[in-house]
Amino acid sequence: MNSADWIDAETACALLGVRSQTLYAYVSRKLLRVQADTTDGRRSLYAKADVEALAQQNRRPRARAEVAEAAIRWGDPVLVTAISELRQGMLWLRGRSVGDCAETMTLEEMAAHLWQVDAVECPDVSGASSLSTPVGRAMDFLVHMTGEGTAIDSRAADDWAPLGGRLMSGVTNALLARDLGGPIHLRLGRAWQASDAAADDLRRALVLLSDHELNPSTFAVRIAASTGASLPAALLSGLATLSGPRHGGAATQARAALKAALDGEAETFLKARQDQSPYGFGFGHPLYPDGDPRARLLLERLPADAAPLRAVGALSQRLGLPANIDMALTAMSMVHHLPEDAAFTIFAAGRLAGWIGHAIEQAESGDIIRPRARYQR
Known part of the structure; x- marks a missing residue:
């Protein structure tokens, strides 16, 4: 041609x-x-x-x-939203590029931007739970909050920021299994004994993950919100969806891929998954043929000589695909010696801001989400 x-x-x-x-x-x-x-x-x-x-x-x-x-499968959004859009290979959040937001914003400032409120504060809220996994503890917290929640469409506009801040705080503490206060990125940093540089990378990652258009978990949140369910119930729907191995759980496979590369076992790993899309373990993205900008904005902050970063580059060259956000989160976690479940915790804590923004927008629309089925024998 x-x-x-x-x-x-x-x-x-x-x-x-x-x-x-x-x-x-x-x-x-x-x-x-x-x-x-x-x-x-x-x-x-x-x-x-x-x-x-x-x-x-x-x-x-x-x-x-x-x-x-x-x-329904990576196609046009089925809902109109003023929160985020993908344009020219970049994610835009209420008119600002996610790269611009990540330069200076905290997650709390990002939440205020997405929710269109003056400020969001995350007060000290206990996330105590007897469960052993981050997602289990976070879901346990939301279950308890759901019992106390009121219908989402019965709340006044000035209720959103205080309630949203409490939910972000409680879920984050549940994910960490520690009751901490202060900005979310500093809570993560203290819980994981991270350096100042690592804490700033955590701040950046939380903002980059705060929203991503109508991804599966956000769609689940909007469906729940469209029925009038309480905000905690809508967030519970999103968290349950995020936990799937093809969504937030993809970080587990990304970590396995990166560890294999670091151990010299990349070919063995890839051979065992030759029928699987590399998207499932951190490479390529259907919405970004030229590369996931969020991944680039995270990876470019890491030391050029860091072994995990070099391993990401080698895998990317081998596959002919750039890293996506799941692999970038994994590499950042390894470079800063964060816990194995850190990537999921960062993803879930950050995405809360976007979920709440979409729940508010959906509730204010007054529309119920109800697709039609096409019967086939």
């Missing part, structure tokens, strides 16, 4: 009548061929013939139903 056979993302989206997220989804489902732009390594080009064929297919009768069905 010559250069005339390849078109840029803007042209492809115009021909298909879709947003960039859907274009990336078509690539991930191998419906479109993609290659790097030799004149600009930051861009990708798409096979014009594939784009035209897909555009023709989408104009067939029943195409709308089929496209709607496919949209």
Whole structure:
């Protein structure tokens, strides 16, 4: 194919009548061929013939139903939101790039930005639980809070910040199994005896993970909120979803991949997973063909000579895919000698801010989320 056979993302989206997220989804489902732009390594080009064929297919009768069905799998968002969007390979949170936010914001400041309130404080709240795992303790805390919660759509607007701050505080302390006070990133740092540099990396990671459009856990939160369930109940839905091995639990597989690389066992690890998408253990992302910007913003902070960072680079080169946020979190945790479950704890604590923002937005819309099914024998 010559250069005339390849078109840029803007042209492809115009021909298909879709947003960039859907274009990336078509690539991930191998419906479109993609290659790097030799004149600009930051861009990708798409096979014009594939784009035209897909555009023709989408104009067939029943195409709308089929496209709607496919949209559930990495397709266009099914809900309108003013909280976050993916644009030009970057995540934007209420009009600010996540990179800009991560430079200076704490998680509490990020929450205030997402919830559109003046400030968010996380008071001392006990997360005491007899359960042994971070996710178990956090869910235990939310179960108890759910019993005391009121319907989400019965709360006044000025109730959101105090309630949200208490929930963020309690869940974080439950994740850590320690009742601490102060900013969330400093709580993590104290619990894990982290250096000042590590604590700042934790602050950055929490902000980078605070929201990511309509991912599965956020969608679960919005579904619960749309029914009028209490805010703790909506967060419980999100946390349960996050715990899955193909979502927040992917950090476990990312850690296994990185440890194998550090031990010289990368090929053995990859051979055992040759039928598995590298996305499941920290490489590539369907929404970011040119690389997950959150991963880049974390990895670039780590010492260039750090063994975990070099191992990430070697795996990335071997797979032909850049690291995603799960691998970046894992590498950061290893560089700073954090506990094995640190990546999940950081992910869950950070994402609370976005979940609460989406729950508020959904409750204020007054709409219930109720997709239709297409029966098939």
